[in-house]
Amino acid sequence: MVNLEEQLRAELDRIREQGLYRQTIPARHEGGGRIRVGGADFLNLASNDYLGLACDPDLLAEFYARLDPAALPGDFGPGSTASRLMTGNHGLYQRLEEGLAGMYSRPRALVFNSGYHCNIGILPALAGRQDLVLADKLCHASLIDGMRLCRARVIRYPHLDYDRLQALLEEHRPRHRQVFLVTESIFSMDGDLADLRRLVRLKEAWQAVLYVDEAHAVGTRGSRGLGLAGEQGVVADIDLLVGTFGKAWGGQGAWLLCRQTVADYLVNTARSLIFTTALPPVSLAWLCFLLPRIQRLERQRRHLRDLAARLRRELGRQGLATRGESNIVPVMIGDAARAVATAEALRRHGFWVNAVRPPTVPAGTARLRISLTAAMDWQQLAPLPGLIASILRGG
Ligand SMILES: Cc1ncc(COP(=O)(O)O)c(C=O)c1O
Numbered sequence: 001m002v003n004l005e006e007q008l009r010a011e012l013d014r015i016r017e018q019g020l021y022r023q024t025i026p027a028r029h030e031g032g033g034r035i036r037v038g039g040a041d042f043l044n045l046a047s048n049d050y051l052g053l054a055c056d057p058d059l060l061a062e063f064y065a066r067l068d069p070a071a072l073p074g075d076f077g078p079g080s081t082a083s084r085l086m087t088g089n090h091g092l093y094q095r096l097e098e099g100l101a102g103m104y105s106r107p108r109a110l111v112f113n114s115g116y117h118c119n120i121g122i123l124p125a126l127a128g129r130q131d132l133v134l135a136d137k138l139c140h141a142s143l144i145d146g147m148r149l150c151r152a153r154v155i156r157y158p159h160l161d162y163d164r165l166q167a168l169l170e171e172h173r174p175r176h177r178q179v180f181l182v183t184e185s186i187f188s189m190d191g192d193l194a195d196l197r198r199l200v201r202l203k204e205a206w207q208a209v210l211y212v213d214e215a216h217a218v219g220t221r222g223s224r225g226l227g228l229a230g231e232q233g234v235v236a237d238i239d240l241l242v243g244t245f246g247k248a249w250g251g252q253g254a255w256l257l258c259r260q261t262v263a264d265y266l267v268n269t270a271r272s273l274i275f276t277t278a279l280p281p282v283s284l285a286w287l288c289f290l291l292p293r294i295q296r297l298e299r300q301r302r303h304l305r306d307l308a309a310r311l312r313r314e315l316g317r318q319g320l321a322t323r324g325e326s327n328i329v330p331v332m333i334g335d336a337a338r339a340v341a342t343a344e345a346l347r348r349h350g351f352w353v354n355a356v357r358p359p360t361v362p363a364g365t366a367r368l369r370i371s372l373t374a375a376m377d378w379q380q381l382a383p384l385p386g387l388i389a390s391i392l393r394g395g
Contacts, residue, residue: 019336020336020357025038029044029047029049030055031056031057031375032375032376033375035047037352040350042347042352043351043380045351045353045354045370045384046352046353046354046369046371047371047373048246048247048248049248049250049373049375050216050247050248050327050373051219051297051300051301051304051375052250052300052373052376053248053250054251055375059293063285066285066289074281076281076282077280077281077282078280078282079277080279080281083274083275083278085273088277089278090278090284092281092288093111093279095284095288096111096287096288097109099288099292100255100257100291103224103291103295104235106236107258107263108262109257110258110263110266110267110273111253111254111255111279112255112272112273113252113253113276114244114252114254115142115244115246116142116145117254118142118242118244118255118256118272119145119213120142120145121272122242122266122270123143123149123150123152123211124149124150124151125265125269125270125271126180126240126262126265126266127180128150128152128177130152130176130178131153131176131177131180132152132153132154132155132172132173132179133147133153133155133179134157134168134172134179134181134208135147135154135182136156136157136160136183136194137156137157139156140213141360143182143213147182152180153176155172159187159190160194162195165181169202173207173208178208179209180208180209180211180240181199181202181208181210182211183199183211183213184212184214184215185213185214185216185217185229186228186324187324188328189330189356190323190328191325192324192326193325193326194228195232196212196229196232196238197233199212200237204237209239209240210237210239211239211240211242212240212241213242215246215247215254217326218243218244218248219249219297219301220248220304220326225295225301227241227243238257239258239259239262241256241258243255243257245287249287249290250290251283251290252279253279253283253284253287304327304372304373305327307327307376308327308329311370311372311381311385315329315385315388318385318388318389319389320388320392327372328369328370328371328372329369329370329372330367330368330370331368332365333367333368333392335366336355336366339355339357340366342368342388342392343368345391346384346388346391349387353368354368355369368388370384
């Protein structure tokens with residue numbers, strides 16, 4: 001028998017020795033892409049507020065100016081008091097879901113409390129023992145947890161290797177009732193892109209169900225911010241399209257676009273939708289407020305794309321390896337402790353950058369994950385490539 005406290009202390013020591021120790025740090029967002037931590041100011045290169053909406057003072061002022069004291073408890077309250085299936089289903093849910101379905105020209109949108117809730121709810125509800133899940137190896141932890149919770153067999157194919165996926169379909173499709181193809185569209189740690197058109201062809205050829213998590217693409221990609229699916233012209237071909245409000249939308253919650261029958265089935269069976277308190281009305285009000293506005297932000301989307309292209313170019317000029325082709329720019333370091341030391345050195349120069357280490361990414365591929373937002377300008381970023389190169393040279 002081992003005392004729990006001693007067991008956990010020993011485990012934490014091991015985590016520290018590997019350079020993998022994590023902790024939560026209080027932070028205050030200042031707008032303009034800046035963050036305040038421990039009394040100091042930083043350029044925030046770890047934010048998912050990709051369009052800068054969560055901290056836009058003018059937008060927030062416009063939103064809060066609508067607060068009518070008479071409507072406070074009903075439409076702007078901080079708590080919804082119950083789950084969606086009890087009495088927590090505020091009328092704003094309907095407005096938001098109808099707005100999303102209209103925006104994407106899809107039959108139905110279903111709002112969950114977060115992307116995590118969405119992804120741990122969908123597969124356990126839809127995929128049973130006779131089914132198969134084929135998922136990209138680099139899918140986000142929330143998708144992996146959804147796979148762990150479901151009863152279907154799960155096989156993960158090598159990242160973006162669609163020849164392998166095709167071979168798996170040839171081998172396994174005939175023996176399964178349904179096959180779910182699961183992918184992110186922009187991968188969160190590599191910033192690279194799925195070939196959604198190829199996935200649509202595969203799902204059609206094999207009568208599979210295509211499930212795409214657009215967490216990092218909604219708002220930032222495609223005309224009207226309809227994501228990579230919009231950019232690649234396949235929105236209507238994706239059976240289960242997930243987007244989160246927690247990133248470019250600067251809010252809280254997530255949605256699934258799907259057919260009416262799927263939505264009805266999930267309302268009856270998705271445990272992460274049923275057994276949790278609904279989103280606060282004030283959050284729903286913010287999302288309804290943003291819905292028409294986010295579609296008009298083409299200038300911000302262009303600016304973000306230009307910033308990312310320029311940063312990748314300048315990092316390359318310094319001999320630094322990057323991956324992907326989005327506003328998530330990983331700078332590959334390799335060793336976890338070296339990545340952490342580089343991130344710490346960058347903080348001493350006013351750049352808040354996170355080192356991403358195993359188990360979030362595979363061993364030996366620790367990296368600096370730089371995420372850019374439309375609230376920044378090039379002048380703020382210009383010193384960064386030279387600085388990273390000089391820190392890595394030991395300068
Ligand atoms: C690909 C992906 N899906 C889902 C999520 C979870 O979304 P949320 O933060 O809304 O829970 C994340 C968050 O990092 C993500 O990167």
